[in-house]
Amino acid sequence: MSHKYVYLFSEGNKDMRELLGGKGANLAEMTLAGMPVPQGFTVSTEACTKYYDDGKVIVPEIENEIKEYLAKMEEICGKKFGDPKNPLLVSVRSGSRASMPGMMDTILNLGLNDVVVEGLAAFTGNARFAYDSYRRFVQMYSDVVMEMSKSEFEKLIDAMKEKKGVKMDTELDADDLKELVGQFKALYKGKMGSDFPTEPFDQLMGAVKAVFRSWDNPRANVYRRMNDIPYSWGTAVNVQAMVFGNSGDNSGTGVAFTRDPATGEKKLFGEYLINAQGEDVVAGIRTPSQISHLHDQMPAVYDEFAAIATRLENHYKDMQDMEFTIENGKLYMLQTRNGKRTAAAALQIAVDLVDEGMITEEEAVLRVDPKQLDALLHPQFDAKALKAAKPIGKALAASPGAACGKVVFTAEAAKEWHDKGEKVVLVRLETSPEDIEGMAVAQGILTVRGGMTSHAAVVARGMGTCCVSGCGEITINEEEKHFELGGQNFHEGDYISLDGTTGAIYGEAVPTVEAAISGNFDRFMGWADSYRTLKVRTNADNPKDAAQAVKYGAEGIGLCRTEHMFFEGERIKAIREMIVSKTAEGRATALAKILPYQQGDFEEMYRVLEGRPMTIRFLDPPLHEFVPTKEEDIKELADELKITVTELKNVIAGLHEFNPMMGHRGCRLAVTYPEIAAMQTTAVINAALTVNKEHPEYNIIPEIMIPLVGEIKELKFVKDIVTSTANKLIADAGIEMEYHVGTMIEIPRAALTADEIATEADFFSFGTNDLTQMTFGFSRDDAGKFLDSYYENKIYESDPFARLDQHGVGKLVEMATKLGRSARSDLKVGICGEHGGDPSSVEFCHKIGLNYVSCSPFRVPIARLAAAQAALNNK
Numbered sequence: 001m002s003h004k005y006v007y008l009f010s011e012g013n014k015d016m017r018e019l020l021g022g023k024g025a026n027l028a029e030m031t032l033a034g035m036p037v038p039q040g041f042t043v044s045t046e047a048c049t050k051y052y053d054d055g056k057v058i059v060p061e062i063e064n065e066i067k068e069y070l071a072k073m074e075e076i077c078g079k080k081f082g083d084p085k086n087p088l089l090v091s092v093r094s095g096s097r098a099s100m101p102g103m104m105d106t107i108l109n110l111g112l113n114d115v116v117v118e119g120l121a122a123f124t125g126n127a128r129f130a131y132d133s134y135r136r137f138v139q140m141y142s143d144v145v146m147e148m149s150k151s152e153f154e155k156l157i158d159a160m161k162e163k164k165g166v167k168m169d170t171e172l173d174a175d176d177l178k179e180l181v182g183q184f185k186a187l188y189k190g191k192m193g194s195d196f197p198t199e200p201f202d203q204l205m206g207a208v209k210a211v212f213r214s215w216d217n218p219r220a221n222v223y224r225r226m227n228d229i230p231y232s233w234g235t236a237v238n239v240q241a242m243v244f245g246n247s248g249d250n251s252g253t254g255v256a257f258t259r260d261p262a263t264g265e266k267k268l269f270g271e272y273l274i275n276a277q278g279e280d281v282v283a284g285i286r287t288p289s290q291i292s293h294l295h296d297q298m299p300a301v302y303d304e305f306a307a308i309a310t311r312l313e314n315h316y317k318d319m320q321d322m323e324f325t326i327e328n329g330k331l332y333m334l335q336t337r338n339g340k341r342t343a344a345a346a347l348q349i350a351v352d353l354v355d356e357g358m359i360t361e362e363e364a365v366l367r368v369d370p371k372q373l374d375a376l377l378h379p380q381f382d383a384k385a386l387k388a389a390k391p392i393g394k395a396l397a398a399s400p401g402a403a404c405g406k407v408v409f410t411a412e413a414a415k416e417w418h419d420k421g422e423k424v425v426l427v428r429l430e431t432s433p434e435d436i437e438g439m440a441v442a443q444g445i446l447t448v449r450g451g452m453t454s455h456a457a458v459v460a461r462g463m464g465t466c467c468v469s470g471c472g473e474i475t476i477n478e479e480e481k482h483f484e485l486g487g488q489n490f491h492e493g494d495y496i497s498l499d500g501t502t503g504a505i506y507g508e509a510v511p512t513v514e515a516a517i518s519g520n521f522d523r524f525m526g527w528a529d530s531y532r533t534l535k536v537r538t539n540a541d542n543p544k545d546a547a548q549a550v551k552y553g554a555e556g557i558g559l560c561r562t563e564h565m566f567f568e569g570e571r572i573k574a575i576r577e578m579i580v581s582k583t584a585e586g587r588a589t590a591l592a593k594i595l596p597y598q599q600g601d602f603e604e605m606y607r608v609l610e611g612r613p614m615t616i617r618f619l620d621p622p623l624h625e626f627v628p629t630k631e632e633d634i635k636e637l638a639d640e641l642k643i644t645v646t647e648l649k650n651v652i653a654g655l656h657e658f659n660p661m662m663g664h665r666g667c668r669l670a671v672t673y674p675e676i677a678a679m680q681t682t683a684v685i686n687a688a689l690t691v692n693k694e695h696p697e698y699n700i701i702p703e704i705m706i707p708l709v710g711e712i713k714e715l716k717f718v719k720d721i722v723t724s725t726a727n728k729l730i731a732d733a734g735i736e737m738e739y740h741v742g743t744m745i746e747i748p749r750a751a752l753t754a755d756e757i758a759t760e761a762d763f764f765s766f767g768t769n770d771l772t773q774m775t776f777g778f779s780r781d782d783a784g785k786f787l788d789s790y791y792e793n794k795i796y797e798s799d800p801f802a803r804l805d806q807h808g809v810g811k812l813v814e815m816a817t818k819l820g821r822s823a824r825s826d827l828k829v830g831i832c833g834e835h836g837g838d839p840s841s842v843e844f845c846h847k848i849g850l851n852y853v854s855c856s857p858f859r860v861p862i863a864r865l866a867a868a869q870a871a872l873n874n875k
């Protein structure tokens with residue numbers, strides 16, 4: 001038997017999402033449950049991957065199967081494709097395993113042509129409806145399948161409205177729409193050089209192909225990269241009988257959630273439009289009514305919908321996001337899926353579902369996307385500043401949080417300004433998927449049109465970005481880059497602030513403050529911690545960051561980068577003095593100045609940590625970052641050193657390196673200048689002795705970490721300096737204190753010889769930033785310039801500096817861990833590269849048996865949750 005690529009809705013179920021995509025699987029499940037679902041079939045994700053494998057063609061085998069299933073569908077629906085007497089019209093929609101809202105293309109009303117439209121008009125007795133459907137179809141097909149620009153069609157509609165002296169699309173009559181269809185087709189022919197396709201099956205195959213193709217469009221690729229969705233999954237295509245929400249005032253269409261997606265509150269939440277098709281609600285072109293209003297307008301339909309919503313939620317045991325259409329008073333369900341929600345709502349819903357007895361704590365922990373926690377930890381307005389600020393307008397509170405930034409009007413400008421270090425607020429008439437990259441870098445998004453389920457709202461919520469939508473009071477001129485609101489004019493670069501929680505808009509900069517975490521957070525994170533086996537530490541090098549991380553649940557510091565403690569004021573002067581000193585005495589003088597700063601900092605850190613461990617990484621500065629470049633700094637330093645400016649400049653020139661990332665940094669510095677390691681050891685040991693004396697209960701065991709080691713003798717050399725210095729200090733103090741000396745594994749040679757290295761190391765910490773840099777052989781500072789081409793060409797699907805390359809770098813990590821433990825079975829192993837806060841990398845670390853991950857303070861909760869999920873998913 002040949003392979004099956006097409007499935008009727010009645011042949012699937014919810015567990016087949018890999019094959020049928022989320023939408024297809026859920027349509028099948030609703031069909032199984034006897035819910036009113038317009039019938040149809042799903043072309044599987046395997047057909048999509050085959051399309052790509054076959055060089056972007058749909059082979060005859062699959063085309064024939066689609067034909068066969070279309071015939072079955074006609075029989076089920078009692079209508080026929082292309083039959084003017086009783087026409088079947090279909091929608092064609094994408095649906096991948098993971099929902100990608102608004103990312104892929106949809107075509108409605110497919111099957112119409114000049115003959116069928118007349119039949120539809122006669123059959124329904126509604127010529128206006130028939131021609132409205134037809135013009136929408138020609139427009140969508142031209143846009144989605146043939147990639148013509150939407151705006152040319154919009155211009156024709158606007159011209160027609162002007163000619164007729166009307167404002168709304170709904171005021172155009174059947175003849176106007178018929179005339180528009182003619183104009184649209186002429187436009188199509190002019191651009192495409194051929195007639196608009198009239199054969200419905202050709203239209204269908206064109207549409208299926210367009211959906212497959214859309215899997216590879218740039219916005220889908222960006223969305224996948226942001227959400228770790230593999231390219232190899234492909235999308236399914238759902239072909240579903242059309243029901244018409246635009247067939248009169250007894251019809252309509254809407255979207256609704258079983259709980260409030262912004263707060264998690266348990267109530268039906270959503271909106272609908274009378275006499276409209278789905279795209280109108282999602283695109284946010286007309287402002288819809290609240291779902292509660294449907295209760296008054298069509299009570300029986302509302303009750304039926306509410307009952308289905310409850311059934312669906314109970315069935316999926318999660319908040320549902322549903323699309324429905326009412327055709328002449330009859331309700332149809334077009335889709336259901338687990339709804340996207342804000343981080344606050346995600347926690348509220350997870351906790352409520354446990355309290356309602358629907359799910360277990362374990363299931364609740366798996367329900368929240370770790371990356372989403374980011375949003376909870378994001379800024380709010382400073383309360384005092386907010387009191388003093390006066391809103392100039394208000395619109396829908398589409399996605400919570402506070403944003404303050406300079407106005408930009410395009411996604412491109414948002415990116416450009418952001419790259420220059422500016423904070424921006426993106427102001428748009430409405431957003432569309434093309435805007436995604438601009439939205440991702442904006443502090444906040446403000447739209448003139450659109451409801452709570454508009455593109456801007458859904459996407460911003462998913463990103464955890466503040467969004468205020470549907471501000472109809474704004475008069476905007478996107479081309480000339482200005483808008484007017486509350487009597488004020490705003491141009492590109494002017495400050496505004498948005499409150500995504502209340503919908504308020506401020507025409508000024510309102511300062512923001514750190515996020516406050518809700519009561520559910522601790523309870524939820526407590527559950528997560530109970531399943532987690534991997535420890536979570538933080539990367540912090542000052543007491544403030546350390547305190548922040550402890551508040552977020554850090555169990556210690558995994559990486560204290562000591563060079564970061566030298567950037568300011570007097571300290572940088574002292575370190576510069578050390579760097580440019582030509583003699584050991586000169587360096588000793590400089591180091592004597594640095595020592596008290598170091599020791600004081602370490603003491604403060606130990607106090608903040610209250611007994612939690614801290615791994616202190618010895619100096620690892622690319623030297624060029626520290627030498628003075630400004631004329632006045634050079635002069636000041638020359639005076640200090642009592643040498644001439646020219647002499648100093650010569651020293652600085654001598655320090656120049658062609659590749660500082662591979663230069664005189666890390667332990668190489670201590671090999672050249674052992675006194676630096678001795679000074680740092682003194683600072684660490686004395687700080688620990690001091691704080692242990694104050695607080696014997698802390699029982700601090702200092703952890704000293706030697707960076708950039710590639711050879712055991714190199715480690716041993718530096719370690720000997722550490723131990724001789726430390727042992728003397730401890731003996732002199734007359735107090736017993738243990739201390740550990742470990743190393744970073746961040747050079748491939750260290751990973752390859754990890755068994756040797758472990759004989760000299762009490763612990764390993766993988767510095768996967770450098771390990772990635774040196775395994776790939778590209779500079780961590782320069783890779784950004786060319787990685788985009790690698791994503792575009794599908795060479796890499798994600799940034800290896802953000803998400804651990806498990807296949808290559810990960811292999812080194814796993815191998816080095818095994819080798820290290822073969823030499824020293826109790827070797828403690830962690831990771832402190834940026835990957836320590838990335839959920840998929842955390843899962844990898846769990847799987848290969850690391851003891852801890854270490855990440856920046858704001859990512860600590862993310863790592864805690866990711867570690868818990870890793871433990872639960874790999875039981």
Ligand code: PEP
Pocket residue numbers: 559561620746766767768769770771832833834
């Ligand atoms: C690393 O290389 O992964 C690391 C943590 O060290 P740094 O980023 O300071 O080089």
Ligand code: MG
Pocket residue numbers: 707746767769770
């Ligand atoms: Mg490093």
